[in-house]
Amino acid sequence: MKNSKECPICRGSTHFLANYCKRCKKLIDRVDMRAKINKEARIQALKRAWDGNSFRCYYTGIKLVENNHKDPLYLTFDHRIPRKEDDIVVAAAILNDMKSDMDENEFKAIIFQLAEHFKGKEIDEKAFEIKFWKR
Ligand SMILES: [Zn+2]
Known part of the structure; x- marks a missing residue:
């Protein structure tokens, strides 16, 4: 289709004027109360976490929940090294809290x-x- 292109994170359909699909854009732009996390590091973390169908936790490989922040498996961004802003992974909220x-x-x-x-x-x-x- 001429009016759409591929999302560079999940390869889903993206409006031709947008950089990412709606789902991934929402994750990239999410206001995160836990930490200041740079956008490019989030994009790279999401790309690495995408398995073709869903986002997976870096520490456990578990399929993450994207829309319910009260779920222990909610998708969060974790500094692999505390406060190092360019080294980000995607992790389940419960693992991020434990870490x-x-x-x-x-x-x-x-x-x-x-x-x-x-x-x-x-x-x-x-x-x-x-x-x-x-x-
Ligand atoms: Zn996407």
Whole structure:
């Protein structure tokens, strides 16, 4: 069709005067109370998260919910390294909340220690030395 083109994120139909489809534009322009996140980083994160049918969480691979901000699987933008604005991934709200002010490796280390602790092992307190923690 002459009046439409392809959305560079989801490859859905886009009005020929628009850069992105309505769905993706809404996600790019979303007002995010969690963090200041730059637009180009959001676009790249959305492209990486798109599996051909839906957006998937970077940390879990779970299919994300786009329209209900109260759902634990709501699509959010996460700084892979806290406050580093150009390194963004798409993550489920619940994972983003759990990750808090940790970078990806700190988050994984803490989750690993917790999982081992829940199985009865002693926790390694070094996992709580979080360099990006800010309270
Ligand atoms: Zn799109």
